[in-house]
Amino acid sequence: MVKYLIRRFLGWLLMIVVATNLTYFLAWGYLDPRSNYVGRRPPLSEQQIVQQLLPRNLSDTVPLVERWWNWFTAIVTRWDWGVSPVGQVVNEQVAFRMWVSAELVLGATILTTVLGIALGVYTASRQYRLADRVGQATSIVTMNINIVVAALGIVLLAIALNNAVGKRIFYVTGSGSRGVEGFFPKLIDILQHLTLPTIALVLIGYSGIHFLQRSLLLDNIKADYVRTARAKGLTKQQAIRKHALRTSLIPVATQVAFTIPTVFTGAVLTETIFAWNGMGRYFIETISNNDIHGTVAIAAFGAFLTAIGALLSDIAVVVLDPRVRVS
Amino acid sequence: MSDMIDPQVHEKELEFEPGNEPAARKRMSKWTLYSRRFLRNKPAVVGIFIFLLLVAFAIVGPMMTEYDHIDMDFLNLSTGPSAEHWFGTNASGNDNFAQVSIGLQRSLMIAVTVSVGVTALSAVIGTAAAYFGGWTERTILLIIHFLMVVPSFLILAMISNDSGGDWRVIAFLMIFVVGWFFPARVIWTMALSLREREYVHAARYMGVRGFRIVLRHLLPNIGSLLVINFTLGIVSAVMTETGLSFLGFGVKIPDVSLGALIGSGANTITSAPWLFYFPAAALTLLTVSMALVADGLRDALDPTSAAGGRA
Numbered sequence: 001m002v003k004y005l006i007r008r009f010l011g012w013l014l015m016i017v018v019a020t021n022l023t024y025f026l027a028w029g030y031l032d033p034r035s036n037y038v039g040r041r042p043p044l045s046e047q048q049i050v051q052q053l054l055p056r057n058l059s060d061t062v063p064l065v066e067r068w069w070n071w072f073t074a075i076v077t078r079w080d081w082g083v084s085p086v087g088q089v090v091n092e093q094v095a096f097r098m099w100v101s102a103e104l105v106l107g108a109t110i111l112t113t114v115l116g117i118a119l120g121v122y123t124a125s126r127q128y129r130l131a132d133r134v135g136q137a138t139s140i141v142t143m144n145i146n147i148v149v150a151a152l153g154i155v156l157l158a159i160a161l162n163n164a165v166g167k168r169i170f171y172v173t174g175s176g177s178r179g180v181e182g183f184f185p186k187l188i189d190i191l192q193h194l195t196l197p198t199i200a201l202v203l204i205g206y207s208g209i210h211f212l213q214r215s216l217l218l219d220n221i222k223a224d225y226v227r228t229a230r231a232k233g234l235t236k237q238q239a240i241r242k243h244a245l246r247t248s249l250i251p252v253a254t255q256v257a258f259t260i261p262t263v264f265t266g267a268v269l270t271e272t273i274f275a276w277n278g279m280g281r282y283f284i285e286t287i288s289n290n291d292i293h294g295t296v297a298i299a300a301f302g303a304f305l306t307a308i309g310a311l312l313s314d315i316a317v318v319v320l321d322p323r324v325r326v327s
Numbered sequence: 328m329s330d331m332i333d334p335q336v337h338e339k340e341l342e343f344e345p346g347n348e349p350a351a352r353k354r355m356s357k358w359t360l361y362s363r364r365f366l367r368n369k370p371a372v373v374g375i376f377i378f379l380l381l382v383a384f385a386i387v388g389p390m391m392t393e394y395d396h397i398d399m400d401f402l403n404l405s406t407g408p409s410a411e412h413w414f415g416t417n418a419s420g421n422d423n424f425a426q427v428s429i430g431l432q433r434s435l436m437i438a439v440t441v442s443v444g445v446t447a448l449s450a451v452i453g454t455a456a457a458y459f460g461g462w463t464e465r466t467i468l469l470i471i472h473f474l475m476v477v478p479s480f481l482i483l484a485m486i487s488n489d490s491g492g493d494w495r496v497i498a499f500l501m502i503f504v505v506g507w508f509f510p511a512r513v514i515w516t517m518a519l520s521l522r523e524r525e526y527v528h529a530a531r532y533m534g535v536r537g538f539r540i541v542l543r544h545l546l547p548n549i550g551s552l553l554v555i556n557f558t559l560g561i562v563s564a565v566m567t568e569t570g571l572s573f574l575g576f577g578v579k580i581p582d583v584s585l586g587a588l589i590g591s592g593a594n595t596i597t598s599a600p601w602l603f604y605f606p607a608a609a610l611t612l613l614t615v616s617m618a619l620v621a622d623g624l625r626d627a628l629d630p631t632s633a634a635g636g637r638a
Contacts, residue, residue, distance in 0.1 A: 012476070015476045016476060018473070019473065019476045019477045019478070022477065023478065023481070023482070026482060026486075027485065030485045030488075030489040140370075140615070140618055144562060144614040144617075145614070146565075146570075146607075146614065147566075147570070148570065148607075149610060149611055152589070152607070153607070155596065156603075159597060269570050269573065269574070272574060283481065283484075284575075287484055287488060287576065295481065298478070298481060299477075299478040302478040302481065303477070306475060306476050
């Protein structure tokens with residue numbers, strides 16, 4: 001098992017390295033750090049621009065291969081991902097933004113999964129009854145609402161609620177207020193900021209898992225072994241919970257593991273709308289500011305998450321499925 | 328012949344008249360079967376109705392107002408819906424009705440182009456990988472897995488931003504960088520079982536060339552999946568394009584798309600909410616209606632679908 005996972009991990013690692021280096025060259029093709037200095041008042045001379053960019057390994061007077069080599073060796077030897085055109089250290093940026101995003105994404109992913117599976121089980125055991133029909137109809141609508149529309153709609157509702165109550169219950173921007181002291185005030189402050197973006201992410205995310213869980217469970221409920229379990233004297237609920245659910249969780253677990261990177265991209269839009277300073281915001285800032293090193297670091301981060309998701313899904317399959325044996 | 332044929336009623340008749348153009352009659356009954364199954368799914372009918380209305384709006388809408396989407400009416404800056412400007416105006420005096428209809432048109436153009444491209448590309452690559460096997464299959468799967476690691480949305484944003492928001496560049500990238508590989512992998516797994524079928528073996532032993540077998544024998548047999556993929560592809564293309572334009576990396580002024588309109592409407596969401604409501608409504612109607620149509624098509628075309636009911 002461990003050997004198998006290590007082999008898979010090395011395979012993914014190789015792909016991450018190739019993808020990151022490819023992004024480095026692509027980024028140099030489409031982002032130009034020099035253009036940040038064009039149109040400045042007073043205008044900077046050619047030499048001044050080069051002086052700014054050269055120590056940051058961003059000057060195009062140096063051959064591309066040499067720039068790449070400097071960048072690559074810095075990462076391999078010192079884990080130094082470089083600096084932005086204005087001198088921000090990429091490592092520091094990623095280190096703190098990662099946790100801002102994680103705060104949003106982790107909670108949303110867990111809620112999405114639990115809600116999706118619960119709804120899937122509930123509606124599947126009531127196939128074609130009213131609850132199932134209503135659940136299906138709601139899910140097909142929420143699944144196809146764009147995250148932008150959902151988030152902005154929630155912002156509008158929250159503003160209306162705040163106005164109606166006359167107090168700020170939910171904050172529509174930022175991930176936390178400054179100057180809040182104490183554990184409970186801090187917790188409440190976090191919840192006030194976290195609730196709305198989490199609702200937005202859960203609202204558009206849960207339905208995918210709902211549909212998957214429902215159809216898988218329906219297939220399994222009709223299977224012979226579930227009928228056998230019923231014949232032994234289990235109630236329908238027990239048979240579903242102990243026999244059908246366990247088998248049908250395997251593909252769901254795979255799916256959830258693979259959604260981790262997509263949740264992060266979904267968070268790009270959510271973070272923009274709710275003004276969270278996470279990885280999603282960083283993504284937009286780096287591209288708009290021709291920050292090549294930052295862009296490549298985000299690419300590597302995304303690739304790393306995909307690999308983690310893939311490995312987690314491998315582990316989930318091995319743990320949940322007794323038929324799978326890896327040695 | 329123009330009547331719909333109910334196989335249960337006409338079964339005997341068909342049996343006793345073997346010479347009565349069975350091929351033509353069968354073909355007819357296949358399509359009636361599809362359309363009947365589709366029409367039985369009421370949400371799908373509503374969906375296609377809404378979709379047709381939206382398409383009509385995107386085509387006819389721009390001709391219905393005297394304002395162009397780039398015209399500026401300096402007497403009406405940021406005014407709400409009125410008799411003159413049905414959907415209101417933005418801060419520069421652009422007519423929101425004209426902008427929404429043009430934006431819908433642009434979004435639809437991108438979505439249909441991308442979905443056609445993605446469906447065709449993923450179908451050919453996926454089935455070819457399954458049929459040829461060996462190193463072809465391994466190479467294609469390696470590329471697919473590699474593309475899953477590559478941050479495609481980032482590359483899309485970077486190149487599209489650099490191109491100045493030309494919609495043709497965006498559509499091209501969305502086909503080749505973002506769209507094709509995931510459906511291709513699904514199609515590959517579907518086609519794996521097809522390559523062992525007798526008619527594929529028969530064709531091979533008849534001396535039909537490999538790629539011809541892929542196009543003539545494998546592809547038609549996953550046709551229903553492709554139709555559904557195409558519809559869902561429109562939804563996901565609209566979603567991606569909206570996200571891209573919302574962030575400001577997609578379609579740019581003076582060109583408009585629904586995402587760009589929502590993006591600018593988001594800045595004035597409390598002072599001029601109509602700039603958000605109308606494009607958001609158009610977008611939501613578009614994606615939800617297409618999803619309903621896809622659902623109906625699945626019932627109609629998928630022989631294993633349980634939701635089809637009788638016939």
